[in-house]
Amino acid sequence: MKILKGRLEIVHTTFKNLNFLAGLQTVEASEFELEYCKTLLKPLHLSQYFEVPVSYFENAFGVDISGNPGLEELGLTNLTSISGIFLVTMNPKLKRLKLPNLKNAQLHSPYTMTPAVSVSFNSPQFCLTLQEAKILLNYRKINSFVFFSKVCKPGNPTKKICVAPKVGCENLVGDLKIGPKFDFKKVKSLKFIYGSLIVKDTNLTDFKVFENLLEVVQMNSTKLAIDVQGNKNFQNATISKLQRVYTDHMIGVLFKNNHNSLKFDFKSCISIRNAVNGPDNQFSTSFDGLSCEDMEKLKKPNGGK
Template identity: 40%
Template sequence: MDDEFGGCDKKCTFPFDVLSSKNILAVSKCPKLCSVLLISDETDLTVQQLKNGLKNLKTLIGGIYVFSTSFKDLSFLDGLKTLKSKYNGIDISMNENVVELGFKNLTSFTGGSYNVYGNDKLLRLGFPKLKNFTCATKDCYTNVMFSNFMEPKFCVTTQEMKIFMVNKKTTISSYGKVCDLPKNSSNKKMCSVPTVGCEELIGNLTIGAKFDVKKVKSLKILYGSLIMKGTNFTNFNFLPNLTHIAQLDSMLPAIDVQNNKQLKTAKFPKLKRIVCGDYNCAVFKNNNAALLKDLDSCWAIRSAITQDRFFISSSSPLFNNKMCEDLEQKKTTKKTGTTKKSAKKA
């Protein structure tokens, strides 16, 4: 195995193979392991046997693939603290009974991919201690994918979303929802309705004609849609600290701005990233005509979305159903037309 992270003992370097009763004893002796662990329906071990076999494992250089098992939990992964890989990472898929992933002590992930999908009963990702989430080299991106269409209670914590979003070297493809704010929460920096001093809002931010902008002055992260309709605002300067928007509902845009007749620019002071599951991620309709000339704002929003999109049509905001390219072409055409008229007069 090509080990680019410093090497393992030869006795703790194993080829890609299904983890089973034939090799679990050798693996069990390694606190640091170089291997891609493959756990599947061919694994002839129980959760407890896997737990005993992996209890010494703290650092894994390689990857973890868990698929098509009948396990209800993956607690045998609880001891793992560090995972490093250039091309591999974590892939947990098609486990019909699993409820929560077993990474309760994982603090550092450096890898090429993180995929969790097709686990119909999954409720939580379960990374309470994860602090470092990054890619292995300067030129790579970590692909993050998690989804569960079958379980309506499935949700991602704000702590997990922040780790995924704040890292610029991740691409995120996700469908689900962010977990609700715990009842009787004493954390004043988090809220479910706009509140003075709140920095993270879980739920949609709906802005109407009489909205009190003081309530969102401190807002940094919105886990929901920004909906603004029928207001007299001329810009978005009332959101001076908003940096991230994440809407994981595949049926909703992250930004929905309509019928604001005084709105002349779509520029956000500090917006860095928009994560969404909807094809039309940012929608602007029937606002001031000046928005159709605001190309800089269109491209800035496009840049905030494009980190997670591979196709132009799904990353561009829509201004009256027109993409940034359409607006730019229209502006260029007008300039060309003016030049021709001037030439005729001459």
């Protein structure tokens, strides 16, 4: 089998791998099927404050590989394209997806409050390759996702993919820690951080050194995505090209004990918050304990707003 139109569901099995499906190249949910799902669920009028029960996924087309206690790898080595939903959850021995040829993911949830992608509650050692992360985290095409994971450290770092900042690197896998004596030439080309951006006790006044930074992705729910503290000259938090900050932390972006004027930088706060998992994440960004709305109400010492 090379093409499956509909739903691939593998749940509560004893399989160690799925290599019997190694020939599978495409799992496709047609536009008709996706519209059917939306029509089916629309009359439910579920509140945004409640999770949609699992039973409502039964008519969602795509991939669901969940609750397989012995599953160690997927083994779908020829899978290149998926559409619909993609759920890989509660497989306690699963350490890798092993989808080396996945190139296209047109992922959509049948209802706005259910995730289109969920990769969660697998082995504590589970990680996504950089290629898998980039495809599954394509936020321009995906309405919602849940990840309890990390990005695997590349076995063979290259000039553009690194595990420590260096000149020419565009994809950093790991935390970027910037202190007083940091060489900022190493981050001028940086576009993606798969870890935390930590800036502490520097003489920086702004983020202009990150002239190409597009995304900060922190999948560890116990870690801040952006942590900026103790920079006494830091007055402007804008990152000019920033498009997305992915975080599962309740407050994913923290600015604390920097220059006093930063708490009046309402525009930077809004700009960053809009990048954090979408514009409706009201409490994701904190400037000395203040929300963006709190900052907007503050009056500067000279009487201006």
